[in-house]
Every structure is written in C-alpha cells, then in structure tokens.
Amino acid sequence: MADLKVMRLLGETLDRAAVDEWGVAANDGWDLAPDLPFAVTIVMRHAPQALAGLERTEMSQAFFDDYSRLFGQLDAAAAAVVEMADVRGRRAVQISNVMSGPNDDPPLADWGDAGVFPHKTAATQAGLGWIGKTAVFVSARYGPAVRLTTVFTDLPLEPGTPIVASRCGRCRVCVDACPTGAGRDVLWRAGMPRDELYEEKACEAKTWEHLEWDGTCGVCQAVCPYTKAVAGELPRALAG
Numbered sequence: 001m002a003d004l005k006v007m008r009l010l011g012e013t014l015d016r017a018a019v020d021e022w023g024v025a026a027n028d029g030w031d032l033a034p035d036l037p038f039a040v041t042i043v044m045r046h047a048p049q050a051l052a053g054l055e056r057t058e059m060s061q062a063f064f065d066d067y068s069r070l071f072g073q074l075d076a077a078a079a080a081v082v083e084m085a086d087v088r089g090r091r092a093v094q095i096s097n098v099m100s101g102p103n104d105d106p107p108l109a110d111w112g113d114a115g116v117f118p119h120k121t122a123a124t125q126a127g128l129g130w131i132g133k134t135a136v137f138v139s140a141r142y143g144p145a146v147r148l149t150t151v152f153t154d155l156p157l158e159p160g161t162p163i164v165a166s167r168c169g170r171c172r173v174c175v176d177a178c179p180t181g182a183g184r185d186v187l188w189r190a191g192m193p194r195d196e197l198y199e200e201k202a203c204e205a206k207t208w209e210h211l212e213w214d215g216t217c218g219v220c221q222a223v224c225p226y227t228k229a230v231a232g233e234l235p236r237a238l239a240g
Contacts, residue, residue, distance in 0.1 A: 002158035010040070010157065013084050017077035020045045021141055023126030026159040027152065032117040034093045036152040038159065039122035042077050044070045046145040046221070048231050054222035055177055063218045067147070071097055074149040081151045092153035095119065119148040124190065127160035130167055131188040134174045134220040135198045143226030164190035174220035180206040
C-alpha cells in the first residue's frame with residue numbers, strides 16, 4: 001500500500017535535486033530489473049542551446065557536453081533517492097544511465113545489446129511518455145530532448161498509469177531527419193520488438209563515426225515537434 005507521506009518526501013527530494021520530471025512504475029517482473037517492486041524514473045531536459053543546429057550538423061560538441069552534464073545530475077538525483085530509502089531502512093538501487101561506448105577499454109561490440117535494464121520501459125510504464133519512431137523516449141511534457149535514469153526501490157510508492165501506445169500519429173519528422181534512415185515510420189506499442197521500430201545497427205554505425213563524442217547524436221531529439229513546442233518554436237499539438 002502506498003504511503004502518501006513517502007510519496008511527498010520523494011517529490012521533495014527530487015525537487016531539491018532540480019529534476020524536471022519524475023514518475024513511479026510498478027515492476028511487473030521485467031527482464032534485467034532488480035527484484036524490487038517499484039521503479040522511480042527521473043527525467044532531466046537538455047538545454048535548448050545544446051540542440052541548436054543539430055538537425056544540420058548531425059553531431060555537436062555542445063550536445064555531447066550537455067549529455068555529460070545531464071548524466072552527472074541524474075546520478076546525483078538518484079543518489080538522493082537511494083539515501084532517502086536507506087535512512088528509512090528500505091532498499092534502493094540505481095540502474096546505470098550510461099552504456100559502454102566505442103571509447104571504453106575494451107570497447108563494447110554492440111551498445112544496442114548492452115544487457116542493461118532499459119530506462120524507457122520504466123518511463124513509459126510510469127505514464128511519463130511513449131517511444132517515438134526512432135526508438136527515443138518522448139516525454140509527454142518535454143518531448144524527446146531528455147535523459148533518464150531509474151531507481152528501483154521497495155519504498156511504498158504509488159505507480160502512475162502506464163502509456164502503452166505511441167502518440168506520434170502520422171508525424172514522421174524524426175524518420176525523415178535521421179542521417180541513417182534508421183526509423184521505420186512504425187507506431188510503437190508496449191512490448192513490441194525494437195527491431196520492428198527502427199534499425200539499431202544503422203544508428204550505431206553512424207554515431208560511431210564520431211568517437212570524440214562517444215557515440216552521441218541527437219538529431220531526432222532536436223527536430224521533434226514536441227521539442228520545438230517546449231522551446232516555443234511551434235504551437236503544441238499532437239500529430240493527427
């Protein structure tokens with residue numbers, strides 16, 4: 001049974017960590033997940049200036065720097081949740097928010113098969129968003145220009161209502177903008193194989209052309225109408 005006081009304290013903890021959004025999902029026996037009943041998804045937004053020009057350049061140092069900044073802040077927020085659980089005699093475990101990349105020693109042969117719990121699963125099941133046509137998580141509030149981390153815990157929390165289907169509609173801006181053509185213009189549904197949605201190998205091959213940015217890209221995040229709506233560039237509306 002959820003404890004409303006604990007939910008309030010969790011919200012206060014994450015507010016102090018300056019996160020942009022958070023939610024709770026019930027762990028339904030997910031593959032690769034710890035044996036803890038709830039997953040707390042923590043969301044932080046990219047700085048708008050870090051996205052400038054990405055649709056034209058494919059990669060940028062500014063985006064990579066912001067990517068690194070966000071992961072540091074996500075780790076700090078997750079650590080605060082783990083500490084909150086610990087002082088209450090509860091368990092909490094953060095899932096790593098960084099997969100191995102081409103600059104690791106030894107490099108991971110395939111970052112798409114990293115064997116790490118996917119944060120997007122918890123985020124969609126917490127009701128925070130859905131998966132877009134290039135397999136990125138799309139926050140219903142902020143769009144896809146975000147980063148995630150997940151903390152599993154046995155704190156008595158109240159899960160959100162899962163989102164189980166795409167809200168991208170007929171929009172295919174990310175599909176058309178992808179420098180590798182990785183997107184398949186398919187609408188996501190919960191539980192579908194990733195390969196039905198996009199071609200991970202093509203995405204991986206392109207991002208590894210720029211080892212100095214450790215396999216980052218960001219084009220599909222920058223061009224999404226939801227991202228531009230948050231930045232005030234377009235009216236906010238779902239694609240029909």
